[in-house]
Amino acid sequence: MSLSGKVAVVTGAGTGIGKGVAIELAKRGVKVAISYNSSDAGANDTRQRIEEIGGESVIVRANVAIKQEIDDMVNAVADHFGGIDILVNNAALQLNYNFEHSDEQYDRMMNINLKGYWQCMQAVVPYMKAKQSGRIINISSVHGKRPTDFDTVYSMTKGGIKMLGREAAIELAKYGITVNTIEPGAVNVGKQGTKETKPIVPAEAADRLKKEPPRDIRKKFPLGRVGLPKDVGSLVCYLASDETEFLTGAAIRLDGASMLL
Secondary structure: OOOOOOEEEEOOOOOHHHHHHHHHHHHOOOEEEEEEOOOHHHHHHHHHHHHHOOOOEEEEEOOOOOHHHHHHHHHHHHHHHOOOOEEEEOOOOOOOOOOOOOHHHHHHHHHHHHHHHHHHHHHHHHHHHHHOOEEEEEEOOHHHOOOOOOOHHHHHHHHHHHHHHHHHHHHHHHHOEEEEEEEEOOEOOOOOOOOOOOOOOOHHHHHHHHHOOOHHHHOOOOOOOOEOHHHHHHHHHHHHOHHHOOOOOOEEEEOOOHHHO
């Protein structure tokens, strides 16, 4: 699975899933643009981790709710690396406000989680058209597949991402650009910052779980654990590779089968 020399933009790469994706891409020789909005320390930590494995990266700041900032970011990355081969739309907002969102909160979430994805795609597509190839990977969620008891608007944005990917896959196929969606389930992103990811449960709870029958955690997570950012990163790498040139318009659930229970 050769990705060496490719250029990727990863939004929300200062923390959580985006950090894991950026690092996994760098491990495979991808030149990574670490896009972030507010987590300066997180973005620098991502760059440091990439440098430690001998990778190449650049930090670019952009609020993906603002088109001009997106355009400036993408143009800066293309100028720095000489083009763009991969876009990973990951930056997202989850307020957990149940049904009672204000108009301002609704607009903010839509502008980041859905419109931001669309406008990032618009910005990178000209560079991909120039090469007649490209990989766009949108990070959605299992909440775009099934109803939940929290954050209605978040689920709406995640469902919209799937349709954005499907429609774009049809339109962009003639340029050799594929568009696919990943739908993660629960992912342990730890504390959002520069420290190592913390366990999903406190130490005392982890000790207690060790003494309980394994089937207890498997009642909700059949593989015995939740996902990790590197799990998402590994799938991103596969979708970004030449091995998936015939895979487009797909939405892949990545939840360790937890949604089946």
